[in-house]
Amino acid sequence: GNSVTQMEGPVTLSEEAFLTINCTYTATGYPSLFWYVQYPGEGLQLLLKATKADDKGSNKGFEATYRKETTSFHLEKGSVQVSDSAVYFCALSEWAGYQKVTFGIGTKLQVIP
């Protein structure tokens, strides 16, 4: 079956530091890949997505590139802010059909001033 593996964290960074959260996946076919973010006390929000190999998803300064050869979708941001403190979930869904989402464990990011 499908699976997503991501670093568990927590990750603690100083403001303006560079962020990488690694994510790799196992799937049949050609899944769509997502990063969701969960701010404290809130639900899951779609941060960015990529639907085919070499696509780059980006939003709010975050980026991730769909790498089929390494089955990876690492999340990066050049300069984090305190307001980026949240839990980040890497996820995938099958390209067709009912497209249930398979999530990684989530990585808690804490940015300190």
Next chain:
Amino acid sequence: EPEVTQTPSHQVTQMGQEVILRCVPISNHLYFYWYRQILGQKVEFLVSFYNNEISEKSEIFDDQFSVERPDGSNFTLKIRSTKLEDSAMYFCASRGTGNNQPQHFGDGTRLSIL
């Protein structure tokens, strides 16, 4: 921007009781889902629902669980004879038609079984 809404935000129930978690998906979406997240664990798929029937369910979704779309707007998850291990955050999601459409999630209902 339209959003998925879930009620209540927190539900406390005695073990053995039945609970109904409610969701209002985005109005023009046709695919609906329930997920759960036990504290400190992964978000897990429970069930998907399309065209007024279950389209896929996980091994977690046994006879204790049921889903219903009682009218044109609500989508409910019923849990019968609740157990302590049913304590979790339950997320509803909906998706529009077409491939590669992302799922939009609600803020979740925190279910606490005492």
